[in-house]
Amino acid sequence: MLLVILFCVKKVYLIQLKKKLISFVSLMEPQYSLFVIFASLVISLALLPNPTTALSKCSFPAIFNFGDSNSDTGGLSAAFGQAPPPNGETFFHTPSGRYSDGRLVIDFIAESYGLPYLSAFLDSLGSNFSHGANFATAGATIRPQNTTMAQSGYSPISLDVQSVQFSDFHRRSQIFNKQGGFFEKLLPKRDYFSQALYTFDIGQNDLTAGYKLNMTTEEVKAYVPDVLGQFSNAIKKIYGEGGRIFWVHNTGPVGCLPYVMDRFLITAGQIDKHGCASPFNDVAQYFNLRLKEAVAQLRKDLPEATITYVDVYSVKYTLIAQAKKHGFENPFVACCGHGGKYNYNRFLKCGAKKTVDGKEIVISNSCKDPSVRINWDGTHFTEAANKWIFNQIANGSFSDPPISLEMACHRMDR
The missing domain is CATH 3.40.50 (Rossmann fold)
Structure with a gap:
């Protein structure tokens, strides 16, 4: 519990608390001194910088x-x-x-x-x-x-x-x-x-x-x-x-x-x-x-x-x-497809066309709102x-x- 509390306290307060604990060591009963030293050590560890935060962000040219x-x-x-x-x-x-x-x-x-x-x-x-x-x-x-x-x-x-x-x-x-x-x-x-x-x-x-x-x-x-x-x-x-x-x-x-x-x-x-x-x-x-x-x-x-x-x-x-x-719906139903339980047909995939009465039409239009769908065409994911x-x-x-x-x-x- 002590660790949880200490790591949740802001850095400035940790520094102040460490100083006060050190000053109190000489005034406390011997049996409590070890506890204070331990607490001070924990605070010191909490104040150590995260190794990754000290590094500069990468800048890939390609x-x-x-x-x-x-x-x-x-x-x-x-x-x-x-x-x-x-x-x-x-x-x-x-x-x-x-x-x-x-x-x-x-x-x-x-x-x-x-x-x-x-x-x-x-x-x-x-x-x-x-x-x-x-x-x-x-x-x-x-x-x-x-x-x-x-x-x-x-x-x-x-x-x-x-x-x-x-x-x-x-x-x-x-x-x-x-x-x-x-x-x-x-x-x-x-x-x-x-x-x-x-x-x-x-x-x-x-x-x-x-x-x-x-x-x-x-x-x-x-x-x-x-x-x-x-x-x-x-x-x-x-x-x-x-x-x-x-x-x-x-x-x-x-x-x-x-x-x-x-x-x-x-x-x-x-x-x-x-x-x-x-x-x-x-x-x-x-x-x-x-x-x-x-x-x-x-x-x-x-x-x-x-x-x-x-x-x-x-x-x-x-x-x-x-x-x-996470704000999505129908995770197993393709947004763009044609028929079946999953709105997927491997013979009539997303964007497939068919001639009806001499006119070529797209028979696998996309769903109304792809932003709330996970699967795009039965195989791939939506942008969202x-x-x-x-x-x-x-x-x-x-x-x-x-x-x-x-x-x-x-x-x-x-």
Whole structure:
């Protein structure tokens, strides 16, 4: 109780109280002196500065992002056709390459550092890479898939390809940068690559890929070590290119996504108390456990790296489980979709069109108020949900080590 009281008192009063306690020691009975000395020591500890507050805020000149649709700002759209309306309707008021009604978590990360939104590496139109680049593509996996995109829906631009693209971008951007002119304005400076923040949000599709091949939960878990081995290799490769500061998101609760609950056979006994499919979330949690172990090993292997592991799973699960508490509704119903229990149809996805009486119409319009909805299209989150998620992870409450995004450039004791 004494500790609680002392740490709740303002600093100025703690200083005054410490002085009075010290002056009283000589006047008190011997049996009470030890108590006063102990109290004085506690106050001294309370007055010590927080190690992180003494550090200056980070100022990243650039961000390089790797991932899947959770952070794709236009990669897949540039390669295979634009994400159709009503995607982008809330913030951009037009399709923006994002599978959401607005901004993604990566957009809010860029905003927090005063940087423009990241241009997709694959997008040649209107892109500015002076502040970084986004190599993520929707449908991407860590481990390459032995299927075409038409067959499985998974992007051929897996993490290994993204890391090759980064390496090529790193090398060639500096060749063009030396030419000056508009190249110098559109490409990052050489020093930016070692000073940049490298963000990762990928792995979700690796888990569902196994289920689409009719694998059991145990069979999916069995290949997770190989997936994470390839993830570690990508980090090491980027480290070899000069990357030093990494911000790694774990994978979310895939068992809470409408498309998973609609696509796969799930029994009533496999639904948890909040309405999510337990087997899929169990696999996600196993993946995250092993990912955290992989990050810990990377810290040992890459002595100059600063790697922050972010528990996005817990944040997303909390949002879905306590949707009403946080101002949201219908967490399992897609805002933009068509029919069924979850307003999701994998054959008629968000923005799908159909010809009726010779006229082409959009049959999957968005809900009236996306700001109170969590799920956008059965697979991805709304801008409102993404903003809520960002606000939870930005302060470091879900990070290991527990450091905020604005302090992510500083190394903590290992």
